[in-house]
Structure formats: structure tokens, C-alpha cells
Amino acid sequence: MSSRIPKWSLAGLLSLAFLVPVNAQTPLRIAAAADLEPVLPPILDEFRQATGIRAEATFQASAVLATQIQNGAPFDLFLSADLGYPKRLIDAGLADAAGTADSSTPIVYARGTLVLWARKDSHLPPPSLDLLRNPGLKRLAIANPDRAPYGRAAVAALTSLKLYDALKPRLVTAENISQAAQFVDSGNADAGLISLTSALTPRLASGGAYFVVPRDLYPPIEQGAVIVSNTTQRAAAHKLLDYLLSAPVQAQLAKTGLTPVH
Numbered sequence: 001m002s003s004r005i006p007k008w009s010l011a012g013l014l015s016l017a018f019l020v021p022v023n024a025q026t027p028l029r030i031a032a033a034a035d036l037e038p039v040l041p042p043i044l045d046e047f048r049q050a051t052g053i054r055a056e057a058t059f060q061a062s063a064v065l066a067t068q069i070q071n072g073a074p075f076d077l078f079l080s081a082d083l084g085y086p087k088r089l090i091d092a093g094l095a096d097a098a099g100t101a102d103s104s105t106p107i108v109y110a111r112g113t114l115v116l117w118a119r120k121d122s123h124l125p126p127p128s129l130d131l132l133r134n135p136g137l138k139r140l141a142i143a144n145p146d147r148a149p150y151g152r153a154a155v156a157a158l159t160s161l162k163l164y165d166a167l168k169p170r171l172v173t174a175e176n177i178s179q180a181a182q183f184v185d186s187g188n189a190d191a192g193l194i195s196l197t198s199a200l201t202p203r204l205a206s207g208g209a210y211f212v213v214p215r216d217l218y219p220p221i222e223q224g225a226v227i228v229s230n231t232t233q234r235a236a237a238h239k240l241l242d243y244l245l246s247a248p249v250q251a252q253l254a255k256t257g258l259t260p261v262h
Contacts, residue, residue: 028055028236029074031065033081033223034143034176035112035150035195039256040079047243053236061176063147069094069228076231077240081112081177082149083224095226106224109244110258113196114153114218115210117184124190127211131191132163141172141183141192149221150177154193156218184208196257223258 032040037059044055058065058075066085069075070092078095080086086106089095097107116127124136131137143151151173158164172189174180177198184192185204199210225244227237243249250260 025052025054026233028053028233028240029076030055030057030240031069031073031075031078031228032057032059033062033065033079034059034148034178035081035197035223035258036079037178038197038201039253039258043244043249043252046249047240050243051239053239055236055240059176059178061144061147062149064176075228076233077225077227077237079109079223079225080106080149081221081223082152083108083222084149086224086226089226089228093229095228097226106226107241107245108222108261109225109241110223110250110253110261112150112153112221112223112258113215114150114157114193114213114221115196115199116191116213117181117194117199117204117208117210118191119184119187119208122190122208126209127191129161129211129213131211132158132161132167137167137190138170139172139189140167140170141174141180141189141194143177143180143194144173144175148176149223150180150193150195153218153221157193157213160217198257200257 040057044057048054062080062082062085065078066089069078069089078086083106086095090104097105118124118127124134125131142154145151145155155164158167172183174183177195180192181194181198181204183189198204225241227234231237250262254260
């Protein structure tokens with residue numbers, strides 16, 4: 001029996017070889033806080049166009065992402081919605097902020113804003129602090145305070161207003177801030193304490209209204225970044241961080257609901 005490969009098979013194999021890049025770049029893998037889901041994708045597209053570096057983001061609650069990194073998930077960069085979770089990774093030797101004056105402190109890339117959002121067709125008054133005291137408010141969506149920094153901020157704000165005990169039985173707890181926005185948008189909650197980034201998305205901006213929760217009612221939502229220690233793409237991760245901190249991108253973040261750091 002002949003072992004000679006037919007000519008058409010060789011031609012087919014050669015044509016396939018030309019279709020597969022030999023040195024295809026592995027995408028930069030980003031663990032991104034859920035409040036960045038409406039914000040980050042267009043920035044990553046622009047980053048690719050500017051540098052040729054592809055980046056892909058996974059969006060989850062910050063605590064969930066930190067746990068995944070602790071368990072060895074193959075991320076290169078962690079963009080948290082707070083400083084606490086990335087600091088824990090630094091302290092555990094799993095991440096760093098190398099290239100900065102203090103590599104033991106996460107790099108602050110933005111600050112978040114908590115808002116109260118409700119649908120325009122709600123039977124309740126427009127969003128305000130008075131809405132939180134309205135007896136008609138039966139279900140208030142928040143992110144899980146044990147996993148999501150915006151959830152902690154929501155609990156802090158309600159506690160500052162001395163409303164937490166009264167509203168606790170009416171809280172609808174979501175896994176992350178994006179899901180909290182989905183709960184109220186879908187009618188599974190009457191209102192929600194969500195991120196300004198969610199409230200400014202086209203869908204929520206057209207379908208509802210928001211009230212900015214006074215910043216003195218909750219601790220600052222400082223959002224920190226770290227590079228995962230076992231990354232094989234440290235230079236690319238640094239380039240993306242520098243890009244996020246550049247003046248044009250910081251201005252872009254401001255338009256999507258995040259406060260620039262400079």
C-alpha cells in the first residue's frame with residue numbers, strides 16, 4: 001500500500017498554512033470590573049488601532065476577578081473598581097504596579113460615581129434622596145457589597161442616610177453593578193443604586209433618569225490597576241496602562257461616567 005500523499009492534499013495543506021499566522025499575537029487578557037463594561041471595549045479597539053496590540057476583557061465583580069487571579073486565571077492586567085482587591089493581590093505576591101514610584105500601591109486610573117436610577121415609566125417620583133424614603137419603593141437593586149465596590153458604596157450611602165435598616169428587606173442584590181442595572185431596567189426592581197457608567201449607556205439614558213448620590217455619603221470609589229505577576233506580556237500591559245492614563249483617554253472616561261485622575 002502506497003504512503004504517498006496525493007498532490008491535491010499537499011496543495012490543500014499548503015493553502016491552509018498560509019491562512020494561519022505563524023506568530024499570531026496572544027491577546028492581552030484583562031480582568032475588568034463590571035462598571036467598565038460600557039466603557040472599555042471602544043477604548044481597547046482604539047488601543048489596537050494605535051499600537052497593534054489586541055486586548056480582550058472579562059467583566060465581573062472585582063472580588064470575583066481577584067479570586068480568579070488568586071486561583072491562577074491567566075490574566076495579564078487587573079482593572080478593579082477599588083484599591084482593596086488589587087492591593088490584596090500585591091500583598092500576596094500575585095501582582096504589582098511595577099514602573100511606578102510605589103510598586104506596592106495599585107495605580108489609580110479613574111474614580112467612580114454612585115447614582116440612583118429609575119425607569120421613566122416608573123409609578124414612583126423621579127430619582128432623588130426622597131425616593132429612597134418613599135414607601136412605594138418596594139425593591140431597590142444594589143450590587144453585592146461583599147463582592148462589588150459599588151455595592152459597598154450603596155450600603156455606605158444608605159447607612160449615612162440612616163435608611164439601611166428600613167430598606168434592607170427591600171434590597172435586591174445583584175452579583176455585580178451591571179446586573180444591578182439590568183434588574184432595574186427589566187422591572188425586577190423599582191430603582192437601583194448603580195454606577196454612572198451604567199446610567200449613561202444609551203439604553204438606560206433613554207429609558208430612565210438618574211440622580212447623583214452626594215459623594216460625602218460614601219467613601220471615594222478609587223479604581224485601581226495592577227499587573228499580574230505571572231504575565232508574559234508585561235510590556236504590552238504597561239502600554240495599555242499608559243494609554244488609559246493619557247489625557248485623551250482620561251477625557252474619554254469622563255464622558256462615560258468616570259472621574260479622571262488628572
